[in-house]
Amino acid sequence: MERKIRVLVAKPGLDGHDRGAKVVASALRDAGMEVVYTGLHQTPEMVVEAAIQEDVDVVGLSILSGAHAVLFPKIVDLLKERGAGDKLVIAGGIIPEDDVEELKKVGIANVFGPGTTTTEITEYVKKEIASRSK
Amino acid sequence: MVSTDDLLKRFTDGDRTALSKIITLVENHESSFPDVLDRLYPRTGKAYRIGVTGPPGAGKSTLVSGLVQRVRADDKLVGVIAVDPSSPFTGGALLGDRIRMQDIGIDPGVFVRSMATRGSLGGLAEAAGDVADVMDAFGQDIVITETVGVGQCELDIAEACYTTVVVIVPESGDAIQAMKAGLMEIADVIAINKADREGADRIARQTQAMLELRGERNGWSPPVICTIASQGDGISDLFDQIEKHRVFQTESGLLKKHRRGNVEATVKAIVESEIHRKVWGERSLSKLHSLVDEVMGGKRTPRQASAEILSMIDGR
Numbered sequence: 320m321e322r323k324i325r326v327l328v329a330k331p332g333l334d335g336h337d338r339g340a341k342v343v344a345s346a347l348r349d350a351g352m353e354v355v356y357t358g359l360h361q362t363p364e365m366v367v368e369a370a371i372q373e374d375v376d377v378v379g380l381s382i383l384s385g386a387h388a389v390l391f392p393k394i395v396d397l398l399k400e401r402g403a404g405d406k407l408v409i410a411g412g413i414i415p416e417d418d419v420e421e422l423k424k425v426g427i428a429n430v431f432g433p434g435t436t437t438t439e440i441t442e443y444v445k446k447e448i449a450s451r452s453k
Numbered sequence: 454m455v456s457t458d459d460l461l462k463r464f465t466d467g468d469r470t471a472l473s474k475i476i477t478l479v480e481n482h483e484s485s486f487p488d489v490l491d492r493l494y495p496r497t498g499k500a501y502r503i504g505v506t507g508p509p510g511a512g513k514s515t516l517v518s519g520l521v522q523r524v525r526a527d528d529k530l531v532g533v534i535a536v537d538p539s540s541p542f543t544g545g546a547l548l549g550d551r552i553r554m555q556d557i558g559i560d561p562g563v564f565v566r567s568m569a570t571r572g573s574l575g576g577l578a579e580a581a582g583d584v585a586d587v588m589d590a591f592g593q594d595i596v597i598t599e600t601v602g603v604g605q606c607e608l609d610i611a612e613a614c615y616t617t618v619v620v621i622v623p624e625s626g627d628a629i630q631a632m633k634a635g636l637m638e639i640a641d642v643i644a645i646n647k648a649d650r651e652g653a654d655r656i657a658r659q660t661q662a663m664l665e666l667r668g669e670r671n672g673w674s675p676p677v678i679c680t681i682a683s684q685g686d687g688i689s690d691l692f693d694q695i696e697k698h699r700v701f702q703t704e705s706g707l708l709k710k711h712r713r714g715n716v717e718a719t720v721k722a723i724v725e726s727e728i729h730r731k732v733w734g735e736r737s738l739s740k741l742h743s744l745v746d747e748v749m750g751g752k753r754t755p756r757q758a759s760a761e762i763l764s765m766i767d768g769r
Contacts, residue, residue: 350543350545365555
């Protein structure tokens, strides 16, 4: 049986805009993945707990409030602390170009900003997971 | 890759990451899964299993979240299995039950796992039952399985639960007529959720009347409870009724009978899936394809073709 890719789509922080997260979640589902959506206003602890309970392969973080520089590294650290540092962590939303390199340094594998097509994201996830399971 | 022994040891020590990994390997039927389940089985049998089912949008997840909090007030550990459908076209699934379970998000006494139906009917019951076993073995006192109730698969899952709660809403009205044949028959407790909406009293009365018409079964008549899950109203009453049903089943010996029936169904399901796997090996599949060609060519009938395959198996 082909192993299903499981993805957590999470909205850490306080902004209430999840249109983008929902579009991405639907695109990943339509690409044949099992997508768990957390809903709005998640603390890093909640995101990490959900990622562990659901044993997802991928954690997708969406943020539009500007708190990424604080929340994303915290999520990555907590995942490592809980023995789940092997998950692919990707991000999207309103994230300034200048911050992307910093985020990549702390363990965010890729950042998808405005203008990204859903196909770019689904293809990226498929490729990454396939290369990991080899 | 972690070894099974290591994983099981961490599981026994109460490591939730290990619990999660074991659920995955069971759900995916990875090669070690029969061995893992066999080793965990002696630890199972302690958890009380509750099923929650009903039409989409009835508020099942919110209700489950409320029930979990009620159970946690007694300091008991809870496992939740939230089942959502997979798309038959892409195989993907959007699992959104956690959205309604924010209040139990980081409680270390709660473990929530979302599962997709993955296109199987009876097979889902098997996988969900296995996952419930794993949570039971981990030490959860109560395991709640939540499913959308419109088809056949939730009936199997309900059978694997000791108390089944059917959730409906005032708007269900006519839908109940269509569903009562299947859905209402499996109900041990009925929750009329969103009871602050118009028509709640009426549907509660109708449901009650319908149940009275049916009469008691095995000495239990399902109570009808009005709830407003989003506000926490009626959750305590609902829990009391579940508890009452548990005590009733335990004292009347029905629980033991139920468990026995469950074991029988599980053994049968495993045998059937193994037979299926064995029958459709490489040899019989290639035979099948050549036989299909012969049927298409008018040389045989489908029945003759299947007799050929069956004789292959008998002759082994």
